Amino acid sequence: MEIAFSRLDERVAKFTITGVSTSFANMLRRAMISEVPTLAIEDVRIYDNTSVLFDEMLAHRLGLIPLRTDLKRYVPRGECACEGVGCPVCTATYTLSVEGPKTVYSSDLIPQDPDAPPAEEKIPIIDLAKEQKIVLEAYAIVSTGKEHAKWQATTACGYKNYPKIAISEQCDGCGMCIDECPRGVLEAGQGNVRVIEGRQELCSLCKLCERACLAGGIGTEPAISIGFDAEIFIFVVESDGSMPVREIIERALQYIQRSSDDLVDVMNEITGEGTE
Ligand code: SF4
Ligand code: SF4
Numbered sequence: 001m002e003i004a005f006s007r008l009d010e011r012v013a014k015f016t017i018t019g020v021s022t023s024f025a026n027m028l029r030r031a032m033i034s035e036v037p038t039l040a041i042e043d044v045r046i047y048d049n050t051s052v053l054f055d056e057m058l059a060h061r062l063g064l065i066p067l068r069t070d071l072k073r074y075v076p077r078g079e080c081a082c083e084g085v086g087c088p089v090c091t092a093t094y095t096l097s098v099e100g101p102k103t104v105y106s107s108d109l110i111p112q113d114p115d116a117p118p119a120e121e122k123i124p125i126i127d128l129a130k131e132q133k134i135v136l137e138a139y140a141i142v143s144t145g146k147e148h149a150k151w152q153a154t155t156a157c158g159y160k161n162y163p164k165i166a167i168s169e170q171c172d173g174c175g176m177c178i179d180e181c182p183r184g185v186l187e188a189g190q191g192n193v194r195v196i197e198g199r200q201e202l203c204s205l206c207k208l209c210e211r212a213c214l215a216g217g218i219g220t221e222p223a224i225s226i227g228f229d230a231e232i233f234i235f236v237v238e239s240d241g242s243m244p245v246r247e248i249i250e251r252a253l254q255y256i257q258r259s260s261d262d263l264v265d266v267m268n269e270i271t272g273e274g275t276e
């Protein structure tokens with residue numbers, strides 16, 4: 001297996017994995033979406049709410065705000081020594097005290113732990129009119145996207161097979177496929193069409209070029225044909241800001257490794273191997 005990154009910054013990673021099956025690619029995708037823990041607001045104690053939103057709606061909106069998450073700092077509540085009561089080891093506490101007229105943003109949510117603020121400052125929560133007030137305390141805990149989407153660390157996470165573009169000798173360079181391609185992948189060559197260097201992986205496999213070629217009356221087979229490599233996958237992963245995207249990938253891979261090790265242990269128990 002080979003992994004090559006074409007982009008890796010705090011929020012976005014784009015990489016190609018070569019030599020794996022579709023099952024493996026999908027396992028990695030699902031692990032990144034639903035098995036990487038993050039903080040999200042789970043309980044809200046409302047002291048005052050004279051806004052136009054019900055308490056429940058307000059709490060729901062707060063739950064969806066991504067929070068910076070240091071997983072070395074917080075443990076899931078179920079694994080905490082407080083046995084689910086809630087303590088600083090498993091719970092991040094926030095206060096919100098605002099009065100209108102004002103648009104309330106995520107930055108108005110004040111964290112007790114300065115290392116666990118909202119990931120973005122300008123997420124709008126509600127518009128307050130004159131004399132409307134909200135006073136509350138919110139408690140965030142660690143869980144995974146498997147339990148609820150608010151604990152997903154990714155906002156976008158998907159893959160596609162690596163595109164293969166073949167152009168036959170029948171191509172007369174009419175250029176209809178170039179005009180039709182929405183990704184700007186093709187350009188005019190010498191009497192034919194060719195793929196622009198470095199843009200092949202941008203192809204979305206939409207096959208509009210094939211249709212344009214056929215519409216030009218070339219016959220029953222287009223001169224350009226689109227396929228894909230079944231063992232090469234292009235991933236794009238975007239973090240919601242709760243943690244660097246690199247950490248999301250690493251934690252997803254660790255989850256897969258742990259699960260595989262567990263499975264091997266169970267198999268060894270069943271077959272009696274490794275128990276000596
Ligand atoms: S399949 Fe779509 S994106 Fe790819 S080259 Fe053809 S028209 Fe462009
Ligand atoms: S539409 Fe067909 S014939 Fe025309 S340039 Fe594209 S591949 Fe060649």
Ligand SMILES: [Zn+2]
Nearest residue numbers: 080082087090
């Ligand atoms: Zn605790």
